[in-house]
Amino acid sequence: MALMVYHMYVESIIVYSNGRKVMKRKAVVLRGKDNLAAALTDLEAGEVLGVEVDEDAVSVTLVDSIPFGHKFSLTDAKSDSAIMTYGEIIGKATTDIKPGQHIHVYNVARWVKE
Amino acid sequence: MSFWGYPRPDGAAGTRNYVGAISTVACANDVARWIAERVPGCALFAHQQGCGQAKPDMELVHRTLASLGCNPNLAGVLLVSLGCEGPVDDIMAAIAASGKSVAKVVIQELGGASAAVAEGSRLARQMVTDASLIRREEVDDSKLMIGVKCGASDPTSGLASNPSIGAACDILIEGGGRCIFGETPEMMGAEHILARRAGSPEIGRKIIEIVNRMEKRSMAMGVDMRGANPSRGNIAAGLTSIEEKSLGAIVKGGTTPIEGVCEYGERPEGSGLFIVDGPGQEPKAVTALAAAGAQVILFSTGIGAPHGFPFVPVIKVTANPKTYQRLSEHMDFYVDIAGKASHKEVGHDIFMETLAVASGKRTKAETLGYVNFTDIWTAGTTF
Numbered sequence: 001m002a003l004m005v006y007h008m009y010v011e012s013i014i015v016y017s018n019g020r021k022v023m024k025r026k027a028v029v030l031r032g033k034d035n036l037a038a039a040l041t042d043l044e045a046g047e048v049l050g051v052e053v054d055e056d057a058v059s060v061t062l063v064d065s066i067p068f069g070h071k072f073s074l075t076d077a078k079s080d081s082a083i084m085t086y087g088e089i090i091g092k093a094t095t096d097i098k099p100g101q102h103i104h105v106y107n108v109a110r111w112v113k114e
Numbered sequence: 115m116s117f118w119g120y121p122r123p124d125g126a127a128g129t130r131n132y133v134g135a136i137s138t139v140a141c142a143n144d145v146a147r148w149i150a151e152r153v154p155g156c157a158l159f160a161h162q163q164g165c166g167q168a169k170p171d172m173e174l175v176h177r178t179l180a181s182l183g184c185n186p187n188l189a190g191v192l193l194v195s196l197g198c199e200g201p202v203d204d205i206m207a208a209i210a211a212s213g214k215s216v217a218k219v220v221i222q223e224l225g226g227a228s229a230a231v232a233e234g235s236r237l238a239r240q241m242v243t244d245a246s247l248i249r250r251e252e253v254d255d256s257k258l259m260i261g262v263k264c265g266a267s268d269p270t271s272g273l274a275s276n277p278s279i280g281a282a283c284d285i286l287i288e289g290g291g292r293c294i295f296g297e298t299p300e301m302m303g304a305e306h307i308l309a310r311r312a313g314s315p316e317i318g319r320k321i322i323e324i325v326n327r328m329e330k331r332s333m334a335m336g337v338d339m340r341g342a343n344p345s346r347g348n349i350a351a352g353l354t355s356i357e358e359k360s361l362g363a364i365v366k367g368g369t370t371p372i373e374g375v376c377e378y379g380e381r382p383e384g385s386g387l388f389i390v391d392g393p394g395q396e397p398k399a400v401t402a403l404a405a406a407g408a409q410v411i412l413f414s415t416g417i418g419a420p421h422g423f424p425f426v427p428v429i430k431v432t433a434n435p436k437t438y439q440r441l442s443e444h445m446d447f448y449v450d451i452a453g454k455a456s457h458k459e460v461g462h463d464i465f466m467e468t469l470a471v472a473s474g475k476r477t478k479a480e481t482l483g484y485v486n487f488t489d490i491w492t493a494g495t496t497f
Contacts, residue, residue, distance in 0.1 A: 024452040028273060030365075038273050038352070040452050069269030069352035083354075086365055088307050090358040108354050 027051075027072075031087030035075045036103050038085070039066040064102040071103045083108050115289060117258060118250040118473035119186075119409070123213025126186035127253040129409040129472040132157035132425045133241040134188040135234070138179055139164030139199035145219075145227050146194035149234040155242035157188070157425035161401075161490045164199050171492040176205055178379030178490050181405035183209035183216065187425045189245035190215040192238050194230070197222030215241055250474065256290030256385065258472060261403025261411040261426070262366050263295065265396050268416025269351050272362020274433035274451040274460075275414035281461020282412065282468060283368035287386055293367060294382060294406050296390040296399050298328040300363040302340055303356030308364060313371045313386070320375040324391040331493070366414060378491055381407050396421070398491035400428065410472050412464065420444040421487045422479025427471050430478060431464065444478050446471075 026049060027037040037051065043066040051058045051074060058074060066072045071085065077097040082089045091108040101107075119127030136159045137146035143160040150158035159182055163175045183191040183205065191209050195202045197220045209216045219234040221227060262279060264271055283293040301308055305325040312318035332339045344353040353359045373386035379402070382388040392402040396419060403411055404426045411428040413419065418441040422428035432438050433449035447467055449460050471477055479485055 025454065026452070030273075030277060040273065067352065069273065071352065071354070085358060086361040088304075088357065088361055090361065091355045104352070104354050105349055110355065111357070 027066075029074070030085055033087055034085045035077060036071045036073055036083065036085055038071050039068055042066070042068050043072075060100045063098060063100040066102055073097045073099050073101050073103050075099060077103075082111065115255045115469060116252050117255055117469045119253045119257065120189065120248050121251050121253070122186050122189075125257075126212075126407075127251075127257045127409070128186040128189070129258075129427060129474075130157075130187040130425055131189050131245050131248060132187060133238055133245055134159060134183060134185075134191045134425060135238060136179060136183060136191055136193050137161065137164075138193050138195045138202050138205065141165065141196040141199070142194045142221060145221055145230050145234065148227075148231045149192065149194065149219075149238055152231070152235045153238040153242055155245065156192075156238055158486060159424055159488055160486070161488055163490045163492060166497050167492060168494050168497065171494050172200060174377070174379055174492060175490055176200060177377075178401065178405045180205045180208035181379050181381050181407070182401070184212045184214075184381065185404055185407055185409070185425065187409050188214065189248060190241035191217075192234055192241065193218040194234060195220045215244065217241070254290070255286060255469065258286060258410065258468075259292040259294060259406070259408045260286055260468060261294055261400070261406065261408030262413075263297065263396070263399055263403060263411060264300075264363060264366055264414040265394070265399075265419040266415045266417040267363070268434055269353075270433035270449075270451050271414050271416045272353075272359075272365065274449045274457070275416075275431045276362060276366035277457040278433075278449050278460040278464055279366045279412045279414055279431060280368040281458045282465040283366070283387065283461075284370060285462065285465045286468075287368065287370045290385055292382065292385050292388065292407075294376075294388040294390055294403060294408060295364070295367045296392045296402050297363065297394040298324050298391050299332075299339060299394050301325050301360055301389075302329060303343065304360035304364055307357075307361070308372060308389070311372050313373045317372055317375055321372065321389065324375060324389075328391075366412075376406060378402050378493075379405050381405070393491050395491070397487050397489040400426075401488055401490055410468055412468065415445075418444065420479070420484055422477060422485040424485050424488060427477045428479050428485075429464075429468060429471055443482065444484070446478050 045065045077093045120131045135150040135156045150156040217237045219230045221230045309318035343356040376390040378392045414431045418437045429446045431447045433451040438448045
């Protein structure tokens with residue numbers, strides 16, 4: 001039986017907002033290799049969020065307002081690159097997506113395997 | 115870790131100790147219900163199937179009834195039959211092979227419903243007495259099978275409750291136990307990801323096969339399930355693609371390899387994580403988990419699905435604070451979506467709650483008696 005090795009269960013918590021430590025989580029990164037976060041509350045454009053992924057600290061300034069349950073980019077995602085959450089590819093960027101930008105159906109298309 | 119379970123002759127452990135009053139055909143439902151109502155300690159399983167169906171569906175129904183009877187939560191089984199519906203003796207033999215006591219009443223042979231209720235009640239009372247002598251023992255949690263299901267989902271399901279339940283599944287499987295989830299339509303879009311997680315290429319092919327079969331059934335009715343997802347409502351809620359939607363559902367099974375795929379009504383062999391083919395519709399989906407042998411079910415809900423199952427405790431988990439407040443009489447476990455605890459930490463708490471329920475703690479659905487909403491799925495139509 002072929003055994004496969006999976007990445008460990010990595011999950012990060014966004015703990016800082018506008019430089020102030022917040023007691024409530026504002027967003028979640030479901031797996032370590034994801035390049036996006038999902039909002040756990042309605043977030044305003046301009047808000048600065050600190051993200052800790054695998055002990056790396058990243059700071060993201062929201063370009064767009066992100067409603068609860070919606071996603072925003074943590075990285076510079078180039079056009080045609082993979083958009084990942086749950087550690088898996090859910091689509092590809094149809095345009096360059098900057099950190100803090102809303103990620104949704106208008107800038108993501110189906111990922112077609114080569 | 116361990117829980118307190120009822121020992122069974124085949125080495126399994128029950129989390130409950132009922133005598134099952136199982137109707138073998140829809141036409142016998144009332145008699146089965148009357149017996150279950152007359153004899154405290156009985157759990158009723160009624161359904162709308164067992165007659166006027168094509169051979170593969172009849173086999174599916176009989177397989178499911180036999181597997182339900184084998185569930186470790188039943189100390190004994192009384193089959194309630196009309197008489198003309200099919201091989202009740204084969205179902206009896208399959209259940210008896212597990213070593214537990216099993217009996218039948220046949221309405222047409224006994225001369226009607228009244229006589230069947232009288233004879234069935236007599237048999238059931240004796241089995242309840244026998245069952246009452248069985249004591250809970252401390253058993254290793256490797257004897258536990260958790261069934262996993264989500265229903266009436268919302269964005270909190272995929273982002274918080276399902277990943278937390280998945281973490282609980284990982285803990286049980288690491289300890290040698292078993293978890294199983296179904297809902298084949300929910301896998302659509304993520305079947306290639308599940309197949310990649312299969313323990314063998316054959317299991318991977320089977321995952322693709324059950325999804326393709328389910329898709330063909332909807333296509334035959336002129337409905338393109340794949341094309342219709344994510345729905346307009348899903349998109350408004352933030353879901354971008356069918357892959358993302360399905361990932362949010364399958365994350366409830368955790369991160370371990372898929373060790374097998376069961377047909378509806380089959381019981382898996384071995385340990386680890388399993389899939390059972392079947393629908394998402396709740397009374398039929400939960401039946402598949404109980405038939406597979408799950409002694410406890412973790413059920414995540416966003417909007418609030420309230421019901422349980424007659425002889426398997428169903429733990430309702432929600433991460434929607436409004437649902438937890440409004441439907442507190444139905445919700446067992448609250449996941450604080452904005453809390454500081456990681457999904458892994460919450461998953462540990464869910465696992466401990468699962469062991470408590472497995473050891474006898476009553477769920478909300480059990481204390482309400484909101485448990486008699488059951489059916490068996492069939493692949494084809496009724497003739």
